[in-house]
Every structure is written in C-alpha cells, then in structure tokens.
Amino acid sequence: MHTDNDIYKEIRPYNDDEVSGAIQRLVNDKEFTTAILNYRFPQFSGVLGWLLIPLIKRFLINKWSNVKTVEDVQRQVSKYMHATINQSCDGVTCTGLDKLDPNKAYLFVSNHRDIAMDPAMVNWCMFQKKFSTVRIAIGDNLLKKPCATELMRLNKSFIVKRSAKAPREVLKSLGLLSSYISNSLETGNPVWIAQKEGRAKDGNDKTDPTILKMFFMEGRKRKQSFTEFMPSLNIVPIAISYENDPCDVAKANELYQKQTSGSYEKGELEDIDSIIQGIVGQKRRIHVSFGDVIKDPIETPEELAVEIDRQITANYRLFPANYIAAGIEHDSVTPEEKAKFDEKLSPLPLGVATILKDMYAYPARKQLES
Known part of the structure; x- marks a missing residue:
C-alpha cells in the first residue's frame, strides 16, 4: 500500500493502516500484558496473575478500540502525558516556538538527559501550540523486546540501528537513516534526534559531529556541498532542562564505577528501569527552549556542532x-x-x-x- 515508503519499512514508524495490527500484537504479547499486570496490580502478579491476564486483554481491547490512526495514538499519548506531568513535575514551560512556523518541518537536534521524557516534552510543547508532533529517532538498543518496538513505532519513532557492526552494514543503515530524515522533512514531518548517542550523564551537553555527517550523507548522494545541503534541513537546536533529574543518582553511580574500576556492566533491564524512573520520578520544573533555525552556510560538521552547542548552552534554563x-x-x-x-x-x-x-x-x- 505504501510503495513510496517501503524502502524505509524496517525503520519507519507505523502508518495509519498498520495501527490496528500493532495494537492487536501488543494485546496478544504475553510480556506486555504481564508488565501491565505487575504495574497496575502488583499484589496479584504472583500466583493469581494468570487469572487476570484475560481481563487485562479485554481492558486493553476496550480502551484502544477507537485508536485507528497515528493521530488517535498521539491523542492517547497526550492524555498519558497530561497525567504524568501532573504527577511527576511542577509544570512545564517552553520558549522559542513562537519564532517557528507551524507549517514548516524542522530537524530538532536536542540535548539528551532522559530517554523517554526528552522527546515527549518537546512533543508536549508542540502539541499545546498546535504544531505537528515530531518523528523520534530511537536507538535499537532500547528495543530488545518486541512489545517495546511496537509501542515506539506506534508513537512515531523510527529506528537507529546501533547494533550494526560490519562497516558495510553500518554505512548502509546510516545512508538509509539519512535518506529517511530528509524524506520526513520534505513530506512535512518534523524530526527529533539527540545531539549524541546516549544521555549526557555528566551534565555536559555536547553535539557529536558524526550525527551531522550522517545527516549529510543524503546531501552527498544528491551531489550537493555541505554548505548547500545543510540549511535545507531547517536544523533547530533544543535545550531541555529538568530542575531535578530522577536518574541522577543512578547516572552518578555509573560514572563513579567507571572512574574507580574502569568499567560498568549494565543490568539487563537497566534501560527499561531508567525509562520508568524518568517518567514517574519527580522532576520538579521542566523547561524546553527552542533555538533559532540554523540558516547560515556552515562549512564543516565540526563548525555546525559548535553552533548547536552554543545555542543549547545559551538557552539552557x-x-x-x-x-x-x-x-x-x-x-x-x-x-x-x-x-x-x-x-x-x-x-x-x-x-x-x-x-x-x-x-x-x-x-x-x-x-x-x-
């Protein structure tokens, strides 16, 4: 049905006609229903848990029966976000969106402090101000479970293949990613991506020029120079500040272990714990600052990284x-x-x-x- 998109089939978010199927798979996913059971009814999760699974399935089917399109999913997510914001922080403020055009698609390059909340906060601000929500770049290291992949792709996330190791495979997946980002922007879909792989655990927000080189792969394919191609992406730096980081102690522990013993072994469910902690933990105030579109011709990825860093540093609340x-x-x-x-x-x-x-x-x- 989506022939134009099919080269991106492996990495792109779901389209409207794929939403119902994904929801069906989630409802039938044992790990997913068990996770909901443990979260909502921890007192029953032991021996009697299996009795409740059919009820949870029915509950999900009823709850999501009207969710048929990507837009419906966004509306549901915004309800969850509303509840999360009320329970876990003292308010979200936002600046800079008034300088942007709701009818334009921007490539938002953001500092990265929290796995799920960073893009969620950006989307929350955009949703409030009637902008279309972003497509979210997410590393496949966070998608070890099929249900995680379903949930993310339902919520406008596309997949960055970090697990690719062979040089040719890496180049191929980066080229596809670069092409997908350009294609999204050209079809009016804004994109969110973190300024580097992984969160800034030490509090130092720094852009990795490798990501900017990846953006340019599509430009090179089109035989354009860096100065010619990059302004067409409408890059806007974003600075997100949390008054309190719910994962701060975990991050500090990890860095301390690396300092003292030279390495740190991640637990199997650690990323999932970070995501949950980031969502439900107390954040106090949150501020999202949208910067200026980078329109001036810049010669190199390194110089572009400096400009993104300059805006993020200046705009950090x-x-x-x-x-x-x-x-x-x-x-x-x-x-x-x-x-x-x-x-x-x-x-x-x-x-x-x-x-x-x-x-x-x-x-x-x-x-x-x-």
Missing part, C-alpha cells in the same frame, strides 16, 4: 540546584533550596556525591564561560 552546585550566587538560591540540595547529597558516598554535584554545576559553569 538554569534552576537553583545548578547555581548551588556551581557555587554561584543567584536570586533564586534560598536557604530552603540549599537544604534540599544538601539532603540529596548527604546519603551518597563522597565520590558519587562529587560527580552528582558536578552534573548539576556543569550547565551553569558552561553558561558563565561562554
């Missing part, structure tokens, strides 16, 4: 914790805020506490220096 950690005097720093921050650090081993403090201090120091 600093909160009291950032000033306190960096030891910077500021009007927003009250004795209550200081006590709150000390309370966060006090139970932690010194090495971990130092890393955590640096994580919050980094954006403030960086803004001062720039």
Whole structure:
C-alpha cells in the first residue's frame, strides 16, 4: 500500500493502516500484558496473575478500540502525558516556538538527559501550540523486546540501528537513516534526534559531529556541498532542562564505577528501569527552549556542532540546584533550596556525591564561560 515508503519499512514508524495490527500484537504479547499486570496490580502478579491476564486483554481491547490512526495514538499519548506531568513535575514551560512556523518541518537536534521524557516534552510543547508532533529517532538498543518496538513505532519513532557492526552494514543503515530524515522533512514531518548517542550523564551537553555527517550523507548522494545541503534541513537546536533529574543518582553511580574500576556492566533491564524512573520520578520544573533555525552556510560538521552547542548552552534554563552546585550566587538560591540540595547529597558516598554535584554545576559553569 505504501510503495513510496517501503524502502524505509524496517525503520519507519507505523502508518495509519498498520495501527490496528500493532495494537492487536501488543494485546496478544504475553510480556506486555504481564508488565501491565505487575504495574497496575502488583499484589496479584504472583500466583493469581494468570487469572487476570484475560481481563487485562479485554481492558486493553476496550480502551484502544477507537485508536485507528497515528493521530488517535498521539491523542492517547497526550492524555498519558497530561497525567504524568501532573504527577511527576511542577509544570512545564517552553520558549522559542513562537519564532517557528507551524507549517514548516524542522530537524530538532536536542540535548539528551532522559530517554523517554526528552522527546515527549518537546512533543508536549508542540502539541499545546498546535504544531505537528515530531518523528523520534530511537536507538535499537532500547528495543530488545518486541512489545517495546511496537509501542515506539506506534508513537512515531523510527529506528537507529546501533547494533550494526560490519562497516558495510553500518554505512548502509546510516545512508538509509539519512535518506529517511530528509524524506520526513520534505513530506512535512518534523524530526527529533539527540545531539549524541546516549544521555549526557555528566551534565555536559555536547553535539557529536558524526550525527551531522550522517545527516549529510543524503546531501552527498544528491551531489550537493555541505554548505548547500545543510540549511535545507531547517536544523533547530533544543535545550531541555529538568530542575531535578530522577536518574541522577543512578547516572552518578555509573560514572563513579567507571572512574574507580574502569568499567560498568549494565543490568539487563537497566534501560527499561531508567525509562520508568524518568517518567514517574519527580522532576520538579521542566523547561524546553527552542533555538533559532540554523540558516547560515556552515562549512564543516565540526563548525555546525559548535553552533548547536552554543545555542543549547545559551538557552539552557538554569534552576537553583545548578547555581548551588556551581557555587554561584543567584536570586533564586534560598536557604530552603540549599537544604534540599544538601539532603540529596548527604546519603551518597563522597565520590558519587562529587560527580552528582558536578552534573548539576556543569550547565551553569558552561553558561558563565561562554
């Protein structure tokens, strides 16, 4: 049916006519229904769990019976987001969208602090302001379970194949990805991608030029120069700031282990735990700052990375914790805020506490220096 899209079939989000099938597969996915059972009814998840599975299936079928299109899925997600925001943070603010045109498709290159919440927050702001929501780049390392893949592709996510190892395979998948991003923008679909692979666990938001080289693969294929092709992508840097990062202690622990023993072994379900913690954990205030479209011709991926970093650093919204950690005097720093921050650090081993403090201090120091 979608012949034009079929070269992207392996990586693209689902189209309207694929939504019902994906929902059907989710409802019949034992791991998925069991996960919902454990989450919603932990007291029954043991011996009697199997009795509830048919009920959960029926509940899902009823709940999702009206979800037939990608737009329907987005509406459902926005309801979940509304509840999540109410329960896990003290409000979301957003700046810079008024400078953008709702009828244009942008390539949003964003700092990366939280696996699921970063693109969700961007979409939340866009949804509120009547912009179309973004297609989300997601690494296949997060899609180890079939139900995760179904959920993500239902929610406008496309797949970045990080697991490819052979050089030819890597080049092929990067070329397809580059082509898909250009195709999305040219068909009016905005795209969100993180500025580097993996979250900035140390608080230092830095763009990896490799990602920008990947964007350009399609330009090279079209025999265009970097300066010619890149402005056509309408790149807009985004800075997302969380007053409190629910995964901060886990990130600091990981970095401390790497520092002290040289390596860190990820647990099998660690990514999933990070996603859940990021969604349900307390974040206090969240700010999403949309930067300016990069229209000036820039010669190299490295120079483009510098410009994206400059905007993200300048637009990052600093909160009291950032000033306190960096030891910077500021009007927003009250004795209550200081006590709150000390309370966060006090139970932690010194090495971990130092890393955590640096994580919050980094954006403030960086803004001062720039």
